[in-house]
Amino acid sequence: MEQELFLKEIRHSIASNTSLIEAIATALDISYDAAHRRTSLKSKFSLSESVTLAKYFKLSLDKLFVSKQSNWVSVEKTAPIRNEEELKIYFENSYTNLIPLLGKKGCKLIYSAKDIPIFYDLKSDIMMRFKIYVWLKLLDSNFHSVSYSDFTPSLDIQKIAKRLGLLYDDLPITEIWDLTTINGTLKQIYFYFKAGHLTEKDAILITASLKETITTISQRVIKDSTYLLYYNELLLMNNNIYAEVEDQQSLYIPFTLLSYYRTSDRITCDHAKTYLDKQLQHSKLLNTAGEKERNTFFNKIHKKIQALEHLINASETLDFE
Numbered sequence: 001m002e003q004e005l006f007l008k009e010i011r012h013s014i015a016s017n018t019s020l021i022e023a024i025a026t027a028l029d030i031s032y033d034a035a036h037r038r039t040s041l042k043s044k045f046s047l048s049e050s051v052t053l054a055k056y057f058k059l060s061l062d063k064l065f066v067s068k069q070s071n072w073v074s075v076e077k078t079a080p081i082r083n084e085e086e087l088k089i090y091f092e093n094s095y096t097n098l099i100p101l102l103g104k105k106g107c108k109l110i111y112s113a114k115d116i117p118i119f120y121d122l123k124s125d126i127m128m129r130f131k132i133y134v135w136l137k138l139l140d141s142n143f144h145s146v147s148y149s150d151f152t153p154s155l156d157i158q159k160i161a162k163r164l165g166l167l168y169d170d171l172p173i174t175e176i177w178d179l180t181t182i183n184g185t186l187k188q189i190y191f192y193f194k195a196g197h198l199t200e201k202d203a204i205l206i207t208a209s210l211k212e213t214i215t216t217i218s219q220r221v222i223k224d225s226t227y228l229l230y231y232n233e234l235l236l237m238n239n240n241i242y243a244e245v246e247d248q249q250s251l252y253i254p255f256t257l258l259s260y261y262r263t264s265d266r267i268t269c270d271h272a273k274t275y276l277d278k279q280l281q282h283s284k285l286l287n288t289a290g291e292k293e294r295n296t297f298f299n300k301i302h303k304k305i306q307a308l309e310h311l312i313n314a315s316e317t318l319d320f321e
Contacts, residue, residue: 003038003041003045004041006050006059009248010023010057013057021039024039024053027052027053027056028053059264073263073268075261077262078262079093079259081139081257082139082141083142083143084136084140084153087132087258088154088156091157091164092160095160095164099167101243101245102167102171104245105245107172108172108174108244109173109174109241109243110174111173111175111176111239112176113237114184114236114237115239116213117168118258119168120168121185122164123213124209124213126206126208129151129152130189132157133148133151133192134192135258137197147197148198148202171226172226172227174228174280175227175229176279176280176283177232178231179301182210186308190203190308200312200313204309210305211305218294221286221287227287229285230279230283231297232282240252242269242272248264249266249270249273250262250263250264251264251269
């Protein structure tokens with residue numbers, strides 16, 4: 001354990017006007033002098049104290065260990081989501097994790113977007129309702145027989161979800177897309193339409209909302225200097241998110257529908273950053289690309305949405321099944 005590094009991580013997690021010695025003393029319920037001995041490295045943290053501090057300051061245990069030879073990485077995982085209440089908690093926790101990044105020097109987020117980042121869906125009332133419906137359909141065993149027309153998310157979850165979506169607008173974001181990034185949402189709309197859970201009217205409303213989302217993103221590319229959108233033609237994305245602020249790093253890796261593992265292991269984060277940087281080098285930055293190239297990219301996405309609209313209309317008009 002590198003105690004000096006661990007103390008540095010604790011310092012980053014507390015307010016700038018808070019004494020590190022006082023914070024350690026409070027967390028471990030020890031005297032000021034005993035805390036001073038630990039912060040001055042005259043005494044070492046015990047294993048029990050290290051675990052207590054990690055829990056108290058909400059630090060991943062991988063903060064305690066640094067080894068250039070180790071193939072083991074400690075991760076933190078999100079809680080399972082099995083109902084609407086747990087989904088609301090997921091949104092709350094996501095907001096809590098992101099809000100400290102606002103305004104921080106050197107803050108950077110890189111999103112390898114296999115799917116449209118959920119933050120965009122949460123800003124639109126129609127897309128939010130549809131996506132929450134899809135997530136609960138897949139995660140809540142008691143949601144099996146609920147139809148979309150009978151479903152309305154609670155006002156609490158709508159408020160929390162929208163707050164999370166709007167927060168994304170204020171962060172410096174680099175996203176990497178390919179033309180398949182939109183496919184997951186298109187498949188969900190068509191699947192639930194064909195399964196009879198969406199009426200033709202609802203399916204068309206959702207596709208219209210999706211078009212508005214893509215239009216909003218295309219406008220942000222032009223107007224927002226803190227937002228960078230790259231188009232990668234070679235690789236499929238994986239929804240990994242790399243976050244960097246000052247001298248801290250985190251990597252978020254999805255392992256179920258919405259849940260993810262999080263690690264701040266420096267070696268792992270460095271490897272991920274190197275890989276993402278290579279992706280960026282082989283991608284086209286749409287912010288600085290010519291208008292023709294930028295429009296070509298977004299037009300291809302809009303054509304996919306239009307194709308789905310035609311398919312929905314055709315299914316209702318000419319249903320040979």
